[in-house]
Amino acid sequence: MSQRIKFYQTGTLTAGNRLLDPETRAVQSSVDRSNALTSGHRACQGCGEALGARWVLDAAMRATGGQLVVVNATGCLEVFTTPYPESSWQVPWLHSLFANAASVATGVAAAMRSKGSAVRVVAQGGDGGTMDIGFGALSGMFERNDDVLYVCYDNEAYMNTGVQRSSATPPLARTATTPALGPEPGNEFGHGKNAPLIAMAHGIPYVATASVADLHDLEDKVEAAMKVHGARYLHVHVPCPLGWGSASDDTIKVARLAVQCGLFPLFEAEHGEVVRRTPIRQRQPVEAYLRLQRRFDHLFAGGRVDVERIARLQAIADRNIERFRLLTGD
Amino acid sequence: MDKPFAITLDLGSSRANHTGSWRSRRPEYVDRLPPCNHACPAGEDVQRWLYHAEEGDYRAAWQALVEDNPFPAVMGRACYHPCETSCNRAKIDEPVSIHAVERFLGDLAIREKWPLSAPLPPTGKRVLVIGSGPSGLSAAYHLARMGHAVTVREAMPLAGGMMRYGIPRYRLPRDVLDAEVARIFDLGVHFEPGVRVDDVATSVAEGGFAACFAAIGAHLANRVEIPARDAARIFDAVDLLQRVEQGEAPRLGRRVAIYGGGDTAFDAARTVKRLGAEEACIVYRRTQAAMPAHAFEVAEAAEEGVTMRWLRTIKRFDEDRIVVERMELDEAGRLKATGEVETIEADALVLALGQNVDLSVLEKVDGVRVVDRVIEVDDRMMTGHPGLFAGGDMVPSERSIAIAVGHGKAAARHLDAYVRGEKAKAPPPREVATFETLNPWYYTEADRTSQPAADPVRRRATFDEVNGGLTADDALFEARRCLSCGNCFECDNCYGVCPDNAVIKLGPGKRFRIDLDFCKGCGLCVAECPCGAIRMVPEDG
Numbered sequence A: 001m002s003q004r005i006k007f008y009q010t011g012t013l014t015a016g017n018r019l020l021d022p023e024t025r026a027v028q029s030s031v032d033r034s035n036a037l038t039s040g041h042r043a044c045q046g047c048g049e050a051l052g053a054r055w056v057l058d059a060a061m062r063a064t065g066g067q068l069v070v071v072n073a074t075g076c077l078e079v080f081t082t083p084y085p086e087s088s089w090q091v092p093w094l095h096s097l098f099a100n101a102a103s104v105a106t107g108v109a110a111a112m113r114s115k116g117s118a119v120r121v122v123a124q125g126g127d128g129g130t131m132d133i134g135f136g137a138l139s140g141m142f143e144r145n146d147d148v149l150y151v152c153y154d155n156e157a158y159m160n161t162g163v164q165r166s167s168a169t170p171p172l173a174r175t176a177t178t179p180a181l182g183p184e185p186g187n188e189f190g191h192g193k194n195a196p197l198i199a200m201a202h203g204i205p206y207v208a209t210a211s212v213a214d215l216h217d218l219e220d221k222v223e224a225a226m227k228v229h230g231a232r233y234l235h236v237h238v239p240c241p242l243g244w245g246s247a248s249d250d251t252i253k254v255a256r257l258a259v260q261c262g263l264f265p266l267f268e269a270e271h272g273e274v275v276r277r278t279p280i281r282q283r284q285p286v287e288a289y290l291r292l293q294r295r296f297d298h299l300f301a302g303g304r305v306d307v308e309r310i311a312r313l314q315a316i317a318d319r320n321i322e323r324f325r326l327l328t329g330d
Numbered sequence B: 001m002d003k004p005f006a007i008t009l010d011l012g013s014s015r016a017n018h019t020g021s022w023r024s025r026r027p028e029y030v031d032r033l034p035p036c037n038h039a040c041p042a043g044e045d046v047q048r049w050l051y052h053a054e055e056g057d058y059r060a061a062w063q064a065l066v067e068d069n070p071f072p073a074v075m076g077r078a079c080y081h082p083c084e085t086s087c088n089r090a091k092i093d094e095p096v097s098i099h100a101v102e103r104f105l106g107d108l109a110i111r112e113k114w115p116l117s118a119p120l121p122p123t124g125k126r127v128l129v130i131g132s133g134p135s136g137l138s139a140a141y142h143l144a145r146m147g148h149a150v151t152v153r154e155a156m157p158l159a160g161g162m163m164r165y166g167i168p169r170y171r172l173p174r175d176v177l178d179a180e181v182a183r184i185f186d187l188g189v190h191f192e193p194g195v196r197v198d199d200v201a202t203s204v205a206e207g208g209f210a211a212c213f214a215a216i217g218a219h220l221a222n223r224v225e226i227p228a229r230d231a232a233r234i235f236d237a238v239d240l241l242q243r244v245e246q247g248e249a250p251r252l253g254r255r256v257a258i259y260g261g262g263d264t265a266f267d268a269a270r271t272v273k274r275l276g277a278e279e280a281c282i283v284y285r286r287t288q289a290a291m292p293a294h295a296f297e298v299a300e301a302a303e304e305g306v307t308m309r310w311l312r313t314i315k316r317f318d319e320d321r322i323v324v325e326r327m328e329l330d331e332a333g334r335l336k337a338t339g340e341v342e343t344i345e346a347d348a349l350v351l352a353l354g355q356n357v358d359l360s361v362l363e364k365v366d367g368v369r370v371v372d373r374v375i376e377v378d379d380r381m382m383t384g385h386p387g388l389f390a391g392g393d394m395v396p397s398e399r400s401i402a403i404a405v406g407h408g409k410a411a412a413r414h415l416d417a418y419v420r421g422e423k424a425k426a427p428p429p430r431e432v433a434t435f436e437t438l439n440p441w442y443y444t445e446a447d448r449t450s451q452p453a454a455d456p457v458r459r460r461a462t463f464d465e466v467n468g469g470l471t472a473d474d475a476l477f478e479a480r481r482c483l484s485c486g487n488c489f490e491c492d493n494c495y496g497v498c499p500d501n502a503v504i505k506l507g508p509g510k511r512f513r514i515d516l517d518f519c520k521g522c523g524l525c526v527a528e529c530p531c532g533a534i535r536m537v538p539e540d541g
């Protein structure tokens, strides 16, 4: 019975909850959050990446008591936050190049260690900077088990330069370099890679996926990551209204549908093994996810639904659900 | 100023860049009208009192509740709760059991002897209320709180009207009713039982009353001509229930037929069972589905062994049986007699065919208009006679306790304005918080709590209450099932989801404010507000 009473309207599904003890509320519900990424930045309306970055860094700031340095790869997140001489960062922050955030972070971590400092390091970048051009640096950081949390904000393309395809772009998505034309419209099936699984293959202490669809889950993972030392990787799904052609107020809904349909599984892995999954709460068909995004318009062109191609994406989602046991979470 | 770690140079903050200028739409906090409030005929602010109950602050919840309705313990039992019929939670799982929480609060207040808040200073105005049913007492309560000197006249020996003489004890124990009635009288309301008002105008003039509210109800039973060998074996349901309440239950015999399909028919049937009848059979002209009685009444009656015959009209009442004719529906769904007759064994017949208003009291008053055998009132609840207000079952309405209480409250407001020579201002209309304005994702799964019910077999022999109340734990759980439709409950979602950090959290109880310097108008706060308490509006120009 007392177990039952704990429940309150929204439980921990909302950021805060006036009846839950403050510890159970999200960092984002607190007036004391650091707002590591503050107002006035030039991200588009409803930017998932801006949102995800604030959530991650505020949680990391809390976990480290503010003892944090952030290294940023080139990409939207860097460009929209730091037009000279303004900065949106309320955290020590360093930018070098597109490809080398992991290496720079390794260097910062080494410097801190040699100074005997307890300051922790987070590196962050987009999917392009992380999974494509910066992948060698990242793999090196992993295999050396450098004490860095690397966060990839996955908006599934090179958004800052005009929506070019990356190795995180899903099949069928239209980008500037994968037009919705010809016999294989949009991005091809069979291309791309799964960065979290590759990170796991390095056997590093902690790998997790998160989404702007689930605030508490994301903050818990950042906290878990900051509790351990060594190389850690967090892959955060962040819808991009501009690149995906979704409404600015649908950013979280789109992210939620990606999770609930199985296309973006939420899990945690330790030393190469998946140890926890966030179960799907209200399963959705991938079609519900696709329909909100103009990059998939060609699947619904002229009032006709491209059932076959959608079924191929559905099969990927179904496989994720099975592979990560997303329906039960155990 | 101390600089944060590793910061050595002053650098410009992006806060100099007012991205609010990008905006073409802006979010705006609203308080929409929850559907439960909208549906409540008594005008309760259900969502608001549930909000306090959610925190376990039952006293505040009860206080908020009795602002509108002085009868939570009665209504939590006897109201047919249209609030639950329109509750948005029904679209997620099942409606919030509003009535059960209301009853819990009402019972707790009685147990704890919480007093009603003291009236305003005396206005020096005297007001007459005729009838002490739910409408009359509701009006008396509100008028007394406004500082008027209220006299309630009642023809019956005790106060309560239909709450006492219509609703059987097994649905509304009398100690509960007595406690809530007494609390109203404790405000200083002067009660005169056993006084029948025959001449309203003279009573008002002689008593020096500034205005009068009449709510005498509808207690004249409708009759049909049924040829009977022994007319003394035919009873009216209202009359029967009233006599039972006064301890003068007539002898009915072993088998009783009840004619009618409304709630009163079922109250009568269940009462008859409890008086010892072996058989109580409802006879109804139309189909089962067409019965106006509420489903739970029908179900509880069936559990107690009440039988039902639908599509039957009564032709005759012979010595020990009634002769009924079978009806059927034609293709157009119209009711048609078949000419086939059958018999139902019965020692007595109870007629429950609706009630009428005793118009004799009001119809001779100057200016009062009678339309369709009820008293016409305007939107202030005033009759055609200035200063004479009317409500409850005697004015056009669907006739329920909740409606009656609502009439009393509305009439009190307008009567108060009338005696002050003013006009009551209507509260500004509010947009209804429909299900579409909510984001149901955020609400956790939680099945509706059910109230304990006494064993049906035991129920047949006693007038003890059928349904039990919720435990404190269950009441808290149930209150927390409320979605808080249309009204901010400070879940911090808007504050959490703004990518531009443009929602300012003002602290507990103070809600939030939009920082228009930085709000780009993306609308995420609106989309992710669980309860629809924010809306987007276009920027002018």
Ligand SMILES: Cc1ncc(C[n+]2csc(CCOP(=O)(O)OP(=O)(O)O)c2C)c(N)n1
Binding pocket: A049, A074, A075, A076, A077, A098, A099, A125, A126, A127, A128, A129, A130, A155, A157, A158, A159, A160, A161, A166
């Ligand atoms: C070596 C190098 N090549 C190309 C660029 C141009 N460039 C800047 S940002 C960017 C794309 C970034 O994409 P991603 O990492 O996915 O981040 P997003 O902008 O999508 O957040 C590119 C190609 C660069 N700055 N440096």
Ligand code: SF4
Binding pocket: B034, B035, B036, B037, B046, B047, B050, B086, B087, B088, B089, B095, B096, B098, B481, B482, B483, B484, B485
């Ligand atoms: S969920 Fe709460 S506010 Fe909404 S209709 Fe039901 S009781 Fe009223």
Ligand SMILES: [Mg+2]
Binding pocket: A126, A127, A128, A153, A154, A155, A156, A157, A158, A159
């Ligand atoms: Mg990208």
